[in-house]
Structures are given as structure tokens and as C-alpha cells.
Amino acid sequence: MSVNRSLITPTSNPLLEQALREKLLRRSETTGSLGELEPLAVRLGLIQNTLKPRFRAPQIVIFAADHGIAVDGVGVPGRTSTARLVQNLMTSQLPVSVFARIQGLELTVVDCGVSEPVAPHARLLARKIAHGTRSARATSAMSLDQAHAAIRAGMEIADSLTGNAVACAGIGVGSHESAALVLSRLADGNLRDLLISGPQMRQEDLAHLLVVLQGAQGRHKDATDPVEVLAAFGGFEMAMMVGVMLVAGSKRHLVVVDGMPACAALMVASRIAPAVTDYCVYCRSHNHQGLDQALALFQASALLELGMESTDGTGATLAWPLIRSAAALLTEVAEGEDPGPTLPTQIPTLTGTGTL
Numbered sequence: 368m369s370v371n372r373s374l375i376t377p378t379s380n381p382l383l384e385q386a387l388r389e390k391l392l393r394r395s396e397t398t399g400s401l402g403e404l405e406p407l408a409v410r411l412g413l414i415q416n417t418l419k420p421r422f423r424a425p426q427i428v429i430f431a432a433d434h435g436i437a438v439d440g441v442g443v444p445g446r447t448s449t450a451r452l453v454q455n456l457m458t459s460q461l462p463v464s465v466f467a468r469i470q471g472l473e474l475t476v477v478d479c480g481v482s483e484p485v486a487p488h489a490r491l492l493a494r495k496i497a498h499g500t501r502s503a504r505a506t507s508a509m510s511l512d513q514a515h516a517a518i519r520a521g522m523e524i525a526d527s528l529t530g531n532a533v534a535c536a537g538i539g540v541g542s543h544e545s546a547a548l549v550l551s552r553l554a555d556g557n558l559r560d561l562l563i564s565g566p567q568m569r570q571e572d573l574a575h576l577l578v579v580l581q582g583a584q585g586r587h588k589d590a591t592d593p594v595e596v597l598a599a600f601g602g603f604e605m606a607m608m609v610g611v612m613l614v615a616g617s618k619r620h621l622v623v624v625d626g627m628p629a630c631a632a633l634m635v636a637s638r639i640a641p642a643v644t645d646y647c648v649y650c651r652s653h654n655h656q657g658l659d660q661a662l663a664l665f666q667a668s669a670l671l672e673l674g675m676e677s678t679d680g681t682g683a684t685l686a687w688p689l690i691r692s693a694a695a696l697l698t699e700v701a702e703g704e705d706p707g708p709t710l711p712t713q714i715p716t717l718t719g720t721g722t723l
Contacts (some may be wrong), residue, residue: 374617378413378645386711387412387697394700407648407670407693414621414646415531417709420694422621424530425687427472428611429456429463429680430604430628432480433499434541435508439579449539450483452678457488462677463652466684472534477524479517480603481539494520496603503548503583503600514598514606521610532621534650534687535611536680537604537628544576546631547657548583548600553593553634554664558584561627561657593638601631608632609639616643623686625650626679630661648690650682651675 387409395401411420431453447455455461456476459468467474477492478485482499485491496517500508509517525533537546547561558580562573587599597606609632615622616636624633624647636643644665651658651669653676662668670686 375613375640375642377642380413380416382711383416384409384413386418390418390697394696398700401696404689404693404696407690408696410648411621411694412697414619416619419698419709421698422532422691422694425472425532426475426528426530427467427534427680427683428475428477428524430477430479430535430537430607432539432602432604433482434539434545434602435500435502436504436544436579436583437541438502439504446540448483449481450485452538453478453481453485457490463681463684466681470684470687472684472687477607479607492524494524494607500602503545504579504586507587507599508545508601509598509603509606511594511598514594517603517606518610521607522614524607525611525614532623533611533615534623534625534680534683535608535629535632536625536683537608537632538679539602539604542602542604542628543657544580545600545602546605546627548580549596549605549631550634550661550664552590552596552600553638556660556664560660593635597635602628604628605632605635609636612636612643613640616640616646620646622647623650623683625652625683627658627661628679634664650686652677652679652682
């Protein structure tokens with residue numbers, strides 16, 4: 368399956384947007400203003416191309432892979448291995464697993480390239496491209512063939528998911544640093560600003576980190592094409608998320624983006640099909656400043672700011688009730704009148720979206 372620019376339609380629709388805002392204005396006569404929920408509701412209506420956005424079988428998919436850059440001493444010392452983190456996710460030993468269940472989100476964990484063997488589990492998809500990437504400081508993290516294979520695997524995963532909303536998050540040792548390299552190159556941003564720092568990081572650790580990552584930047588200084596940049600610096604989990612995001616956008620499905628690896632994947636996807644960002648809302652599970660900068664690249668802010676330092680995907684599970692509530696403003700709050708159409712009468716009904 369291939370996705371190109373023409374298959375992802377921008378959500379811009381002035382007539383529908385006006386109708387959505389007028390509908391919310393009628394609601395506000397009895398409900399009052401509901402602040403930031405209202406523009407979120409408009410965004411959901413535009414994504415689904417309807418006055419009555421509804422969600423079915425929402426999914427959260429966490430993509431796991433190890434990164435070769437970690438062999439250069441990159442990452443938090445004593446950090447839990449990726450394989451152990453995957454096991455904890457599948458056995459509900461992490462809050463994100465529990466929150467997903469109680470919010471009605473179907474959780475799937477994808478082994479994209481974990482370096483160690485991972486035991487089979489009902490919620491695990493085994494899509495391992497390789498046992499971790501190579502060090503971007505020494506060579507390309509992935510070959511172009513591997514990057515394309517991982518993107519195709521993500522497309523296949525997205526095509527098989529039920530429902531019309533998917534939250535994406537990536538985990539793995541070295542994932543944040545690899546994501547910072549991808550974002551820095553594609554957005555021409557300052558690498559230092561995208562890294563974890565602050566009181567919890569010693570200056571000597573930050574200096575070492577910059578030496579390693581700037582070495583990787585120098586080795587791949589000519590990489591500018593989005594997939595080439597992904598192959599040079601990124602990870603299998605990012606590549607699979609690129610595929611998921613492109614297919615979700617082509618189906619007019621909501622994409623919930625949580626964390627640095629997901630932001631890096633979206634940056635790559637947006638260089639392939641710019642309109643994919645129209646289908647995204649943003650969450651966060653970490654409080655570090657690097658993620659602030661990553662979100663700023665999309666002129667976005669997270670739906671919730673809770674000061675967490677948790678597994679990526681946790682923020683998406685906690686923000687899901689807000690997303691459902693925003694949609695309910697348009698579908699469930701009674702106006703004291705006939706339910707009415709799903710679209711303004713001047714807008715023809717689209718077929719094939721599964722949302723009207």
C-alpha cells in the first residue's frame with residue numbers, strides 16, 4: 368500500500384467550520400463557554416467532515432525499539448531496558464496500561480526492533496525489522512530498505528486497526544536522542560534545545576551527549592530528504608509511526624501524538640504529506656523542555672500539562688476523556704430541536720470515510 372500527498376486531504380472547510388462554530392454558539396446559550404474544548408470540538412468535526420463527530424474502537428499503539436546511539440553512552444544511566452518496559456506494558460505494571468483499559472482504549476504494543484527477545488503476548492505485535500538500529504555516529508541508523516520496510520509495516524498495522532482514532536507513542540533506549548536528531552535536521556532547529564537538560568542532568572553528561580549527537584550530525588550532514596533523514600538518525604518505532612500516521616490521515620482518522628519519537632515521526636510524515644498534521648492533536652507524558660520545543664515546531668501545545676515524567680502514551684490516555692467530551696459537545700448535548708443533519712445542506716456527503 369502506498370500513500371501520497373493526494374490521498375491526505377486538508378481538513379480546511381470554511382462552510383463546515385462556520386456551521387460547527389454556530390452549533391457550539393447555540394450550545395453556549397445554555398452550557399456557557401467551555402473554553403478550549405470548543406476549538407477542539409471544531410477540529411474533530413473538521414477531521415471527520417461532520418457536524419456530529421463520533422469515535423469508535425479507539426486505539427493506543429506503543430511502538431518499541433532500541434537505538435544503536437545508546438552504545439555511545441547516550442541515555443539515562445540505569446534506565447529500564449526496552450524489553451523489560453514492553454513486558455511491563457503488557458502485564459499492566461505501568462499506569463499507561465491501566466489508564467488505557469479504564470478509558471476504553473485498546474492497547475497494542477509493537478516490537479519494531481527491540482534488541483532482546485520479547486515473550487509472545489496477546490497484545491504484542493511482532494514486527495521486528497532488526498535487533499535495534501546501528502549507531503548514527505558510526506553509520507546510518509537504518510538502511511533505506513529498512514526504513515521503507517518499517518514504514519510499510521506501519522501502514523499495514525494502521526490498515527488493520529479497527530476504529531477511527533489512534534494514539535501513537537514510541538519507547539526505547541536512545542529514542543529521545545534519535546528523535547531530537549531527526550527533528551533538528553528536518554526543522555532546522557537547535558539540537559541543544561531539543562535535549563533533556565535542567566537540574567536532573569549533570570553538565571558533563573550534557574557535554575558528552577552533545578559530542579555524540581553532533582558527531583552523528585556531522586557524519587550525515589548531506590541528508591535532507593525526509594526518509595533519508597529518518598534512516599540516518601531515527602529508529603524503527605519512528606518509521607512505523609510514519610506509516611500509521613499517513614494511513615490514518617488518508618482515512619480521516621484522528622491521530623493523537625504523544626512524545627518526542629511520535630513528534631519526530633510526524634515531522635517525517637508531514638514532509639511526505641503536509642496535510643497529515645490537520646488530523647493530529649498533541650499530548651505529553653514528560654515535562655522536559657526538549658518536548659516544549661518539539662511541540663512548538665508544530666505550533667502546538669499539549670491538551671494536558673500535568674508535570675508528569677512517565678512512559679510515553681500516558682498523557683494520551685489521560686487526555687482521551689477530554690477528546691471524547693469535546694466530540695460530545697456536538698453529538699450528545701441536546702439543543703431542544705430535531706437532531707438534524709450531519710453536514711450543512713450545502714456540503715455534499717463524502718463517501719468512504721466511515722464517519723458520516
